Structure formats: structure tokens, C-alpha cells
Amino acid sequence: MTFAALADPTRRAILTRLASGAASVTELANPFDMSQPAISKHLKVLERAGLISRGREAQRRPRRLEPRPLAEATEWLERYRRFWEGNYQRLDALLDELKAVTKKRGPTKRQEKSR
Amino acid sequence: MSPAGSLNVTTPSDRAIAMSRVFDAPRQLVFDAYTKPELLKRWLGVQRGWSLAVCEIDLRVGGAYRYVWRGPNRPDMGMRGVFREVVRPERIVATERFDESWYPGEAESTLSLVEQGGRTTLTLTVRYESQAARDAVLKTPMAEGVGAGFDKLAEMLETLAPRT
Numbered sequence: 001m002t003f004a005a006l007a008d009p010t011r012r013a014i015l016t017r018l019a020s021g022a023a024s025v026t027e028l029a030n031p032f033d034m035s036q037p038a039i040s041k042h043l044k045v046l047e048r049a050g051l052i053s054r055g056r057e058a059q060r061r062p063r064r065l066e067p068r069p070l071a072e073a074t075e076w077l078e079r080y081r082r083f084w085e086g087n088y089q090r091l092d093a094l095l096d097e098l099k100a101v102t103k104k105r106g107p108t109k110r111q112e113k114s115r
Numbered sequence: 116m117s118p119a120g121s122l123n124v125t126t127p128s129d130r131a132i133a134m135s136r137v138f139d140a141p142r143q144l145v146f147d148a149y150t151k152p153e154l155l156k157r158w159l160g161v162q163r164g165w166s167l168a169v170c171e172i173d174l175r176v177g178g179a180y181r182y183v184w185r186g187p188n189r190p191d192m193g194m195r196g197v198f199r200e201v202v203r204p205e206r207i208v209a210t211e212r213f214d215e216s217w218y219p220g221e222a223e224s225t226l227s228l229v230e231q232g233g234r235t236t237l238t239l240t241v242r243y244e245s246q247a248a249r250d251a252v253l254k255t256p257m258a259e260g261v262g263a264g265f266d267k268l269a270e271m272l273e274t275l276a277p278r279t
Contacts, residue, residue: 003126079253080132081124088122088136090158094148095140102144 002073005049010034011042015051015065022055022062119234130249133240142230145237146204149226150174160184169193176201180209192255204228211241213255220244 005011014028029039043063046052050069055062119139127133138145148154152170159182161167168191169183176198183193193214200208207226224241243249 003129007126007128076250076253077124077126081122083253084124084134084136085122086162087158087160088138090161091145091148092120092138094154094157095138095144098144098148098154099140 002049002051002069003077005045005051006070006073008042008045011046014039014042014046015070018052018063018065022064024060024062028063127240129246130244131240131242132249133238135236135238138235138237139233140235141233142228142235143204145228145235149207155182163187174198174201199223220248222248 006015010032013032017023017028017031025036025039025043028043029036032039043052047054047063051066052063053066055064119137121136123135125133148158150172152172155170155172156167159167161184164187165184166186167182168185169181172178172180174180178198178201179195180198181193181195183191185191194211195214196209196211198207198209200206205228208223209226210221210223212221220243222241222243224239227238229236229238243252
């Protein structure tokens with residue numbers, strides 16, 4: 001659920017805002033130029049994903065960030081990204097080589113085996 | 116179009132990972148590098164002492180492929196799958212499954228290549244059978260030790276934002 005919750009830019013912006021302190025729904029709605037129900041919907045998604053929690057103050061019920069699940073999700077993604085970055089950097093180098101070979105042989109022979 | 120080299124990773128759902136990357140090469144070459152065994156062995160998963168020891172590809176709908184990586188002091192790691200769609204040189208849909216139990220269930224990957232002005236935008240979407248399957252991908256020995264090592268929230272959230 002965490003990844004789906006993080007897929008939305010408004011929800012990421014809400015988390016960034018909450019990183020600097022707890023905030024009520026009204027406080028969160030203001031900077032986003034969104035209605036309170038719209039913000040509440042996003043908050044519900046974040047809450048279900050365990051990324052935020054509600055404070056006890058009866059009136060404001062401030063939302064606060066739960067940093068751990070966020071850290072776990074982003075750490076996973078960052079490792080995934082690094083794994084593929086490594087692959088694609090090697091692919092870059094290989095493509096440079098293939099381009100050089102293609103140029104030498106001329107475009108008509110491009111389909112041939114690269115040996 | 117993003118500059119060549121920056122990898123964009125997004126999570127359209129909890130079971131899917133989407134990546135996009137621009138390569139400074141025509142898509143026929145990118146397609147070749149993805150589908151010819153002698154070329155794949157040069158780049159796919161060959162890091163930290165691992166080599167792609169077996170790479171067999173029968174590139175047609177219903178055709179199978181088989182990859183086996185060999186690592187230092189570790190058992191081999193194999194993966195296999197079947198091609199569901201092959202459109203040269205722009206699109207491949209295939210199933211994938213690792214041999215061992217660290218990868219519960221099958222995944223389906225869709226590779227798409229779009230060429231513009233001699234450059235190719237690659238988009239790869241992998242849909243896993245379950246969230247557990249998705250999580251298990253990084254437990255494969257090949258991906259071990261690819262550390263993240265950051266702790267600031269802004270940086271974390273940035274890794275999720277599309278890079279422009």
C-alpha cells in the first residue's frame with residue numbers, strides 16, 4: 001500500500017510538509033489550494049499506508065509523519081534504482097561501441113551480428 | 116525528453132515498478148542489446164563478480180528464454196520466462212520467474228522503446244504477482260549490497276519524483 005500512496009505528487013508534498021511538523025487538515029489544505037474533503041481523501045490513503053498518524057487533540061487532530069515506513073519504502077526503491085543504474089551504465093558503454101561499429105560498416109549492415 | 120542517463124523509477128501500484136531511461140543510440144541497437152545473448156552478457160546483472168553464464172533466447176511469441184548468473188562463492192541464480200509479444204524493434208512483453216524460492220510467483224515485464232532524433236527512450240514496467248514477489252527481487256544475491264544510505268526525508272521523496 002505504501003508505494004501506491006507515494007505514487008501521487010500531492011501526497012508526497014503533504015509528507016514533505018509534515019516532515020517539518022504535525023499539521024491539521026485545514027493547515028494542510030491551505031497551501032495546496034484544495035478543498036478539505038479532497039485533502040482528507042489523500043490523508044486517508046496516507047494513513048491506511050501507515051505513513052501518517054493522527055494526534056489526540058480533539059479539535060485539530062493534527063496529522064504527523066510516521067518516518068519508518070517511508071524510509072523502508074524509499075530505501076527499497078533507491079536500491080532498485082542503483083541496481084538498474086549499474087546495468088544501464090554498462091549498457092551505455094556497449095551502445096557506444098555498437099554505434100562505432102555501425103558507423104564503420106555503414107547503416108545497411110547494421111542488422112548483422114556484432115562480431 | 117529527459118537527458119540521456121537519468122533513470123526515473125516510479126511505482127504506479129504496489130505490485131508494479133516502472134522505469135524509464137534515455138539512451139543516446141538508435142532503438143535498433145538498444146533492442147539488439149536487450150535480445151542478443153552475446154550482447155546481454157556484457158551488461159545485464161554482470162556486477163560485483165557476477166557473470167551471465169547462460170543466456171538463451173528464442174525471440175518469438177511463445178518462445179522461451181533462460182538466464183543463469185554465476186557469482187563468487189554462491190549458487191547459480193537462474194531465471195526463465197516466455198515471450199508473449201514481440202514487435203521488433205519496439206516492444207517486448209514477457210513473463211519472468213526466478214528458479215529459487217526468493218521470488219514467489221511470476222512477473223510480467225513490458226519493454227517499450229521509442230526513438231526520437233537518434234535517441235531512444237526505454238520504458239520498462241514490471242508487474243509482480245504479489246507485493247511479496249516485488250519485495251523479493253532485491254533479495255536476489257545479484258542485487259545484494261546495493262546500499263541506499265540516505266536519511267533525509269527530502270532526498271527520500273525526491274527519489275520518487277520524476278526527474279526532469
